[in-house]
Amino acid sequence: MNCDSVREFVKREVPDWDDEVVATARFKAFSGQRSDWELRYHLWKDLILKVARHFGLFIIRPSQVKEWFNRDGLTPLCIDHVLLIMYNEGEIVRVSDLADPTSGRLSQILKKVRLLMFRPSTAEEALEDNLVLSALLKDKALEVVKHLSESNWTSSCIATLKRFxxxxxxxxxxxxxxxxxxxxxxxxYLCNRKKEVIEGVKVSLSSDAISGITSLDCDVLHLVWTTEKLQQQLDVIDRRYEKSRSSAVASLRSGNKKVALRHARELKLASESREKCVSLLNRVEEVLNAISNAESTRKVSEAIQIGARAMKENKIIVEEVEHCLDEIDESIESQKQLEKALESASSTSFEDEDVEDEFRKLELKIENENLQVESGSKSPIQQSDASETAASLSSALSSLRLVDQADENETDKSEQSIRKNTPETRVLQAEFA
Structure with missing residues (x-):
């Protein structure tokens, strides 16, 4: 990992990183009560976690961390103190403190007891080893399990230690x-010592805890190891085939038929070796698939037996189960129909609200028009025409409030009667449209 890229990342995360005054206060050692430097501690801790997560690290060295924050040859004087506090609070674990999964159960228990009795108290003792960031270790473990589950559809998988x-x-x-x-x-951790030592890992891909190691697991590990070896051999044969082919073509172009013929024989041998290797690889993969299918069949059989046992203990007959399933299907179908009805009802009420708002606006406009007509100097004939127009329009709009999409024909008739009135009515109708 390049330190320059780390420094660029730190500058992006801390905008005032190059501020001399702020940097001088930030790089000082912790002194006084914890409340005096609590904010600085959290700043450095969060910055360490951000850098490690961004660059995909969960194992760090104290000297490496200091180098991350090197600023013109100066390193923070408080970094050791920050790492020590993180170690005491369990956010950092030394690599040497981790339990060795390859050792026995008794040795792991003795190691935990020793750590409880002789825990390092000074920064020199605690930071002399590589450090593991606990939060990022957990994230990495989940990522590894997810990666394995993408290529395995069973509840657990076995991989060689090299592949892991x-x-x-x-x-x-x-x-x-x-x-x-x-x-x-x-x-x-599992190990097969039949002919040669083969180390591997059995990982649970479900929420259940991993089961114990069996002889079948050791046999599966040997098959997985054989698959990897055959794949490596196949890659070597492919590279040798391409090399011989290129040499044969070059010899033919240069006119050297004897050398080209020799490379052609090597091509023939490589092709035959490849066929044999592919045949063996396919056979091993068929055996592995058969074991996986057998495991799935066994789990299905166990589930059926558990279900049958539960039905027998609770005195439930098959007809009752089928009747219950039918009722569940009917309930689901009724719920779907209810949801559709509610959706259609909500859309209708929304349209009615829009019409009512528009109706209120028009009522206010008509009232203003009537006040203007009454205060004006029109003739009695014009006033009677205006009152008749307002009355007919008010009647039409009152009926509009209660009319939905099913009564559109009656609304059209009201509008036709309004259109026969005065030009003022036509103006209002244009505004209403």
């Missing part, structure tokens, strides 16, 4: 993740 280390990102990272998962009861 590749997924975790390294040997030390794999040891830390396996230690955490073992402590949670989600993984177990």
């Amino acid at each position: 280390g590749e997924i975790c990102g390294g040997r030390d990272e794999a040891s830390a993740v396996l230690s955490y998962l073992s402590g949670c009861g989600k993984a177990r």
Whole structure:
């Protein structure tokens, strides 16, 4: 990991990082009561976690952390104190304090007792080893389990320790993740010592705790190891085939037929070796698939037996179960119909509210028009025409409030009668439209 990229990230996270006055106060050692430097402690702790999470780290070195925040040759004087507080509060664990999943149960218990009795108290003792960030270790363990579940559809899976280390990102990272998962009861270390030592991991991919190690698990580990070895051999054969092919083509172009013929024989041998390797690989994968299918069948059978036992204990007959399922289906269908009815009703009420708002606006406008007509100097004939117009319009709009989409024909008739009145009515009708 490049320190320059870390410093650029820190500058983006802390806008006033280059401020001399603020940086001088921030880089000072902690002194006095905890309340005096509590805010600075949380700032440094959050910054350490942000940097580690951004660059995909959960194992850090104290000297590495100091180098992250190096500013013109100056490092924070409080970093050791921050790491010590995080260690005492359980947010950081030393790599040497992690339980070794490859050891026996008794040795793990003795190690925990020793740590409780002889816990380091000074920063020099606590920070002499690499440190594991507990929160990020948990996130990494969940990420590894998710990665394994994407390629396995069973409740648990077995992987070689080498493959597990590749997924975790390294040997030390794999040891830390396996230690955490073992402590949670989600993984177990297993070893097959029949012909040669084969180390592996059994991981639970469900919410249940991992079951104990059986002889079948050791056999599956051997098959998985064989699959990886055959795949590696297949990759070597493919590279050798491509190399021989390129050499044969180059020899033909240069006119050297004898060398080209020799490379052609190598191509033939590589092709035959590849066919044999692919055949063996397919056979091993078929055996692994058969074991996975057998495990799934066994779980289904166990579930059926548990269900039958529960029905027998509670004296439930099959007809009652079928009747209950039918009632559930009917309830679901009724609920769907009710939801559809509520949706249609809500849309209708929304339209009625819009019409009522528009009606109130028009009523106010008509009242204003009537006041203007009464105060004006029109003839009695014009006043009677205006009153008749207002009365007919008010009657039409009153009927509009109670009319829905089913009574559109009656509304059209009212509008036709209004259109026969004076030009003032036509203006109001245009505004209403």
